[in-house]
Amino acid sequence: MPDTLSGKLGVWKYLILRRITQLSTLLLFFGSAHWAWNYNELPVISGNLSSSLLLGFIPLADPFAVLQILATQNTLLSEVLTGTLIVLAFYFIAGGRVWCSWVCPINMVSDLASRVRRKLNIQNAVQISRRFRYTILVLALVLSAITGVAAFEWISPISIFHREVIFGLGSGWAILLGIFIFDAFILKDGWCGHLCPLGAFYSIVGRFSLLRIKFDAPTCTHCVECVTVCPEPQVLDFKQATSKGYISAGECTNCARCIGVCPENTLKFDLKPWIKKQELTINNQQNLTTKTDNLNETDHGRKIA
Amino acid sequence: MNSISLKARRKFLKGITQNVAIASTGGLIWASLLQKEARAMPSAMRPPGALDEKDFNAKCIKCGQCVTACPYDTLKLANTSDQTPIGTPYFIARDIPCYMCPDIPCMKACPTGALTPKLENIEDARMGLAVIDIENCLSWLGLRCEICHRECPVKDSAITVEHHPRKLSKHAMFVPLVHSDACTGCGICEKACPTDEAAIKIVHPELVQGSVGEHYRLGWENEGAITQEFTPEKMRSDTSVDVEPGGLDYLNTGDL
Known part of the structure; x- marks a missing residue:
């Protein structure tokens, strides 16, 4: 961490921006619902993160929630389907899991848990595969089809929390506490990185999306600062990043923590079509291979689950 | 096949089995919770145009746009402490009833059709x-x-x-x-x-509400129509038979 304030701000730039978008999204919903924030006498945004209407005419909808309702063999009105397409188009451009790191309110809780975890140096109490979220994703769709109700929407802590912020508090905050305890004391990035099927859904979108983290291989010194701060460290596969020129895994949340900490400016946001593939000498490649293999084994004292 | 690949295969199979085991146990618990919530007896009053409880619970995306659209603050979204299935809109008539807006803004705000746009006249609502x-x-x-x-x-x-x-x-x-x-x-x-x-x-x-059943004949109400409806098939097809008078008299006619 740099000592000067401007240096610190450089590291924190994206963190500050993310907090601004997360909080302003919450505030926009809250203000529209409680303080009648309006535009042309229509609410600025009505509804919640499951489905909403922006400026009175732009429908938005959670594609995964819609997918679950469709799995129950119910037909839906075109409004919510249009909203789904708009949201999908946005995340196709901005990066699938931009949802997770820039919008989802749970991110603030899991970030806080990570911080506590780092400070207290807590070890994982359980091990779950990071692929387990895809199992939950499939399970949510199968159960929606069997039981006839959108399975994840009935237990989703994201929807429950967001609803209760806007429409009145129940005991939803307890779920946040649950996530905090789970993430801080039981499993690192437990909810967002291992279980959340919505994150899994957006990971699939992210595989195809345009805005990615560009990896400028020749400048990388393999200091692995980026791996230390990354909430999904398995995506920083240097071998793959070198050959493709960007972080290609859909699980990358575009949170830009790595951009902030990289001392060499190796990592930057860029649009996929503009990223040129980089030619590598055999020598360079071998060098990389051994370094990343070591990294994957030890991960500097941290096991990548 | 050497011992390393055998080991890897064993590890892989073990991993798969564990995953399937966790998924099916978790899935069963999850499914039973869902069944319990989704099949509960309807108790909450739904906004106008709401589909049958089962279809409503399936289609409602729990966005609360109906809640925002209601000019009387009638509607609420069920939270974790309520009896009503979580996230769905309901109202408590004794607190704030539905004032039956003729333009039905809550129904119009619904993006999924859980509040069906087929409801054109608020007086046809059956909340x-x-x-x-x-x-x-x-x-x-x-x-x-x-x-x-x-x-x-x-x-x-x-x-x-x-x-x-x-x-x-x-x-x-x-x-x-x-x-x-x-x-x-x-x-x-x-x-x-x-x-x-x-x-x-x-x-x-x-x-x-009960249901009378089709076999009870109220001969004194709407005589003609009911007699017609409950006339045995044979007589109905034969137009020459005079279906009047009603009541049980059809038992004395024909070859029963």
């Missing part, structure tokens, strides 16, 4: 059915009240006032009666009822 507790209704106790009748927005058809003999008196009582063919279940009567606990309440029709 519930008013039911009178005649043991506590002031009118049925012999006082003059009829507030529910006067407040009812479906004037003189959902609630009518009928006269009813009073015990040990030549005077009559005037008592309210609810008619299910016109009652929208808006709950304005429940809100207006002056008793401590409302003596007229909105409930889900399926919790209180």
Whole structure:
């Protein structure tokens, strides 16, 4: 961490921006619902993160929630389907899991848990595969089809929390506490990185999306600062990043923590079509291979689950 | 095959089995929770145009746009502490009833169709059915009240006032009666009822309504139509047979 304030701000730039978008999204919903924030006498945004209407005419909808309702063999009105397409188009451009790191309110809780975890140096109490979220994703769709109700929407802590912020508090905050305890004391990035099927859904979108983290291989010194701060460290596969020129895994949340900490400016946001593939000498490649293999084994004292 | 690949295969299979085991156990618990919530007896009053409870629970995306659209703050979204399935809109008539806006803004705000756009006239809404507790209704106790009748927005058809003999008196009582063919279940009567606990309440029709069944013949009501409908197949096809008179007389005609 740099000592000067401007240096610190450089590291924190994206963190500050993310907090601004997360909080302003919450505030926009809250203000529209409680303080009648309006535009042309229509609410600025009505509804919640499951489905909403922006400026009175732009429908938005959670594609995964819609997918679950469709799995129950119910037909839906075109409004919510249009909203789904708009949201999908946005995340196709901005990066699938931009949802997770820039919008989802749970991110603030899991970030806080990570911080506590780092400070207290807590070890994982359980091990779950990071692929387990895809199992939950499939399970949510199968159960929606069997039981006839959108399975994840009935237990989703994201929807429950967001609803209760806007429409009145129940005991939803307890779920946040649950996530905090789970993430801080039981499993690192437990909810967002291992279980959340919505994150899994957006990971699939992210595989195809345009805005990615560009990896400028020749400048990388393999200091692995980026791996230390990354909430999904398995995506920083240097071998793959070198050959493709960007972080290609859909699980990358575009949170830009790595951009902030990289001392060499190796990592930057860029649009996929503009990223040129980089030619590598055999020598360079071998060098990389051994370094990343070591990294994957030890991960500097941290096991990548 | 060498021992390393065997080991890897064993590890892989073990991993798969564990994953399947966790998924199926978790899935069973998850499914049973869902079944319990989704199949619960309907108790909450839904906004106008709401589909059957089962379809409504499936289609509602729990966004609360109907809640925001309601100009009277009638609607609430069920949170974790409520009995109603989580995230779905409902209202408590005694607190704030549905004031039956003619343009039905809540229904129009619904993006999924859980509140069906097929509802064109608010008077066709069936949010519930008013039911009178005649043991506590002031009118049925012999006082003059009829507030529910006067407040009812479906004037003189959902609630009518009928006269009813009073015990040990030549005077009559005037008592309210609810008619299910016109009652929208808006709950304005429940809100207006002056008793401590409302003596007229909105409930889900399926919790209180019976069904006569087709085999009972009410010969004195709509005579022609009913006789026609309940005339045995054989006679109905033969137009030369005079289906009048009604009642049980058809048993004496033909070759039964």
